[in-house]
Amino acid sequence: MKTKIFTGMLASAALALSASTASAATLDDVKAKGFVQCGVSTGLSGFSAPNDAGEWSGIDVEYCRGVAAAVFGDPSKVKFTALTAKERFTALQSGEIDILSRNTTWTMSRDTQLGLNFAGVNYYDGQGFMVRKALGLNSALELSGASVCVQTGTTTELNLTDYFKANNMEYKPVVFEKLEEVNAAYAANRCDVYTTDASGLYSIRLTLDNPDEHTVLPEIISKEPLGPVVRQGDDQWFNIAKWTHIAMVNAEELGVTSENVDLEKDSENPNIKRLLGTEGNFGESIGLDAEWAYNIIKTVGNYGEVFDRTVGAGSPLKIERGRNALWTDGGLQYGPPIR
Amino acid sequence: MNNDSNAQSSKASLLYDPVARSIFFQCLTVAIVAWLVYAGINNAITNLEKANVASGFGFLSDRSGFDVSQSLIEYTNDSSYLRAFYVGLTNTLLVSALGIFFATIIGFAVGIGRLSQNYLIRKICMVYVELLRNIPLLLQLLFWYKAVLGVLPNVRDAMQVGNIYLSNRGLAIPKFIPEAGASTIFWAFVVGIIATFVVAKWAKKRQMKTGQQFPTILVGFGLVLGLPLLALIVLGFPFVIENPELGGFNFRGGSVVLPEFVALLLGLALYTAAFIAEIVRSGILAVSKGQTEAAYALGIRPNITMRKVIVPQAMRVVIPPLTSQYLNLTKNSSLAVAIGYPDLVAIFSGTVLNQTGQAVEVVLMTMLVYLFLSLVTSTFMNWFNSRVSLVER
Numbered sequence: 001m002k003t004k005i006f007t008g009m010l011a012s013a014a015l016a017l018s019a020s021t022a023s024a025a026t027l028d029d030v031k032a033k034g035f036v037q038c039g040v041s042t043g044l045s046g047f048s049a050p051n052d053a054g055e056w057s058g059i060d061v062e063y064c065r066g067v068a069a070a071v072f073g074d075p076s077k078v079k080f081t082a083l084t085a086k087e088r089f090t091a092l093q094s095g096e097i098d099i100l101s102r103n104t105t106w107t108m109s110r111d112t113q114l115g116l117n118f119a120g121v122n123y124y125d126g127q128g129f130m131v132r133k134a135l136g137l138n139s140a141l142e143l144s145g146a147s148v149c150v151q152t153g154t155t156t157e158l159n160l161t162d163y164f165k166a167n168n169m170e171y172k173p174v175v176f177e178k179l180e181e182v183n184a185a186y187a188a189n190r191c192d193v194y195t196t197d198a199s200g201l202y203s204i205r206l207t208l209d210n211p212d213e214h215t216v217l218p219e220i221i222s223k224e225p226l227g228p229v230v231r232q233g234d235d236q237w238f239n240i241a242k243w244t245h246i247a248m249v250n251a252e253e254l255g256v257t258s259e260n261v262d263l264e265k266d267s268e269n270p271n272i273k274r275l276l277g278t279e280g281n282f283g284e285s286i287g288l289d290a291e292w293a294y295n296i297i298k299t300v301g302n303y304g305e306v307f308d309r310t311v312g313a314g315s316p317l318k319i320e321r322g323r324n325a326l327w328t329d330g331g332l333q334y335g336p337p338i339r
Numbered sequence: 340m341n342n343d344s345n346a347q348s349s350k351a352s353l354l355y356d357p358v359a360r361s362i363f364f365q366c367l368t369v370a371i372v373a374w375l376v377y378a379g380i381n382n383a384i385t386n387l388e389k390a391n392v393a394s395g396f397g398f399l400s401d402r403s404g405f406d407v408s409q410s411l412i413e414y415t416n417d418s419s420y421l422r423a424f425y426v427g428l429t430n431t432l433l434v435s436a437l438g439i440f441f442a443t444i445i446g447f448a449v450g451i452g453r454l455s456q457n458y459l460i461r462k463i464c465m466v467y468v469e470l471l472r473n474i475p476l477l478l479q480l481l482f483w484y485k486a487v488l489g490v491l492p493n494v495r496d497a498m499q500v501g502n503i504y505l506s507n508r509g510l511a512i513p514k515f516i517p518e519a520g521a522s523t524i525f526w527a528f529v530v531g532i533i534a535t536f537v538v539a540k541w542a543k544k545r546q547m548k549t550g551q552q553f554p555t556i557l558v559g560f561g562l563v564l565g566l567p568l569l570a571l572i573v574l575g576f577p578f579v580i581e582n583p584e585l586g587g588f589n590f591r592g593g594s595v596v597l598p599e600f601v602a603l604l605l606g607l608a609l610y611t612a613a614f615i616a617e618i619v620r621s622g623i624l625a626v627s628k629g630q631t632e633a634a635y636a637l638g639i640r641p642n643i644t645m646r647k648v649i650v651p652q653a654m655r656v657v658i659p660p661l662t663s664q665y666l667n668l669t670k671n672s673s674l675a676v677a678i679g680y681p682d683l684v685a686i687f688s689g690t691v692l693n694q695t696g697q698a699v700e701v702v703l704m705t706m707l708v709y710l711f712l713s714l715v716t717s718t719f720m721n722w723f724n725s726r727v728s729l730v731e732r
Contacts, residue, residue: 153693
């Protein structure tokens with residue numbers, strides 16, 4: 001009898017194991033638990049870092065708030081999981097998080113081999129080098145023989161190898177798992193060069209004791225399209241992730257902001273009408289209500305607003321729009337039409 | 340009638356036979372365990388397939404494409420992931436072996452020091468043990484790393500002694516590049532060790548027969564150090580010396596001992612030594628005072644009493660927990676990841692796992708390596724334990 005109970009327990013445990021894989025309908029799971037679980041970095045200011053009040057802030061964080069607003073109409077219904085570069089994909093694959101918004105570079109191998117889907121690009125970045133001004137360097141081509149601090153498990157590590165190899169230069173890697181460890185090692189002069197995405201370098205430079213003693217070299221050695229990631233096999237959730245970003249970009253293009261969105265609701269412009277759900281049933285087609293985009297824009301803002309207050313002119317980082325400007329302004333941010 | 344009752348009793352005996360029952364339940368247990376393992380593996384494979392995650396060990400032969408700061412074997416970014424695995428493995432073995440060596444020496448010294456007649460030595464050793472074994476190892480490693488980096492000067496103001504330079508980029512030392520014939524020196528060293536064993540055996544035999552003692556330790560030292568030295572002189576120093584020179588950003592040429600390595604070795608050795616010290620102390624105290632008194636009564640000198648009477652008996656108590664400490668040290672070396680030393684965990688289940696995304700395979704391989712290392716260590720220590728254990732007659 002006892003054995004029978006024991007076997008029964010084992011069998012049910014095994015069933016529970018196989019049932020724990022991420023099932024297809026992420027949206028239903030999210031609605032059932034009442035919040036979106038979003039994976040972010042362990043602290044990269046401008047992208048995802050806790051602010052003075054202990055709340056997460058940054059462009060990646062705002063994106064997740066946008067998803068929460070689209071699903072629930074409430075941007076606060078999101079919980080954040082801080083992940084290292086090493087942990088991020090496993091956390092998403094295993095279903096620990098619903099969406100990964102952690103300055104993650106879109107590459108072919110990640111998109112195809114890991115069972116993941118990239119839902120767009122919310123920041124066009126490129127890898128750069130930061131050095132101490134005292135070294136008197138003008139170009140990354142003068143870096144031969146240098147010690148380079150880098151974070152493990154990033155595309156950065158591979159680009160670094162390729163760049164030095166292509167230019168017949170030597171270097172000594174100093175590799176850490178956590179961003180804070182890399183920062184500390186660079187600050188302690190363990191290495192001459194700090195390499196990561198250029199936006200990251202600007203953000204890290206501000207955290208150093210004397211930001212003015214450091215400079216970012218002009219070379220950008222790679223393409224780093226950073227964007228949100230979801231699991232493969234759930235097209236509905238993939239669509240929500242994609243169109244949250246697109247809605248924010250299109251809102252900026254159409255001049256709809258968090259402040260004028262209520263006025264724009266009466267607009268006669270059919271593009272705005274479709275975006276804000278007063279015409280058509282686009283919300284329904286991705287499993288949300290008609291006001292999904294209105295909620296994003298009302299509570300979080302359009303792409304331009306978010307960019308400005310997290311990394312742009314309205315933030316300490318003061319990064320220019322550059323490639324992240326709208327296509328109408330010569331940038332790369334281009335939202336497919338809602339129709 | 341008679342037959343019938345016989346058949347009945349044999350039937351009953353099979354059901355109530357303790358041997359048959361225990362075999363049945365053991366088979367059942369094995370079957371359940373086997374089924375669990377099968378279900379687990381099957382579950383993992385199905386789930387990976389369902390999630391469209393690539394699986395299998397084919398990735399091991401792909402090009403790694405990243406560099407490593409310290410490698411004992413030849414490795415470039417064109418090497419395979421498997422090669423990177425070996426680099427991590429050898430780095431782990433290096434720091435573990437050296438850690439065990441230094442932890443044993445420091446541990447024995449401190450352990451004996453705690454039993455010293457001298458008040459100052461006794462108290463210093465006590466403070467050492469209580470301080471180091473009560474602070475988490477990770478914090479100690481971070482402390483040593485910060486201390487090493489913080490105290491040492493910048494690479495351009497490196498401290499210099501002869502051709503040796505010390506800076507926060509590590510210890511740059513001249514590199515001896517062997518020329519033809521250099522391997523003879525290594526073989527002379529091996530011959531020296533073997534010869535020492537032979538001499539020790541002969542000396543013991545002679546002492547058993549005639550009672551005469553032989554200075555085995557002195558002769559052993561002479562053989563192990565003297566023979567390679569002799570070979571070195573005879574061959575006319577078959578090495579080219581490559582001195583480190585400051586060029587551009589770093590030292591070029593020579594060998595560099597990384598500060599991460601030093602910090603990790605210091606942390607591991609000092610931490611484990613504190614535990615070994617307590618084990619040694621308990622081992623010595625476990626030998627009853629009567630043994631010492633009996634040895635003295637026989638007229639044996641204190642020095643020899645310690646070596647021939649106390650220590651051999653203490654070892655029985657010391658070896659098993661000492662084995663655990665060696666295993667702990669090897670496993671703790673995986674904390675290297677926190678301070679940037681490229682050990683197995685940092686390279687393989689860090690960088691490689693990330694670049695390939697093959698989490699299940701990579702973590703499995705890493706776990707098997709640690710399991711294998713631990714089993715080898717404990718097999719050796721068990722063998723050693725059976726050698727020093729009390730022979731009961």
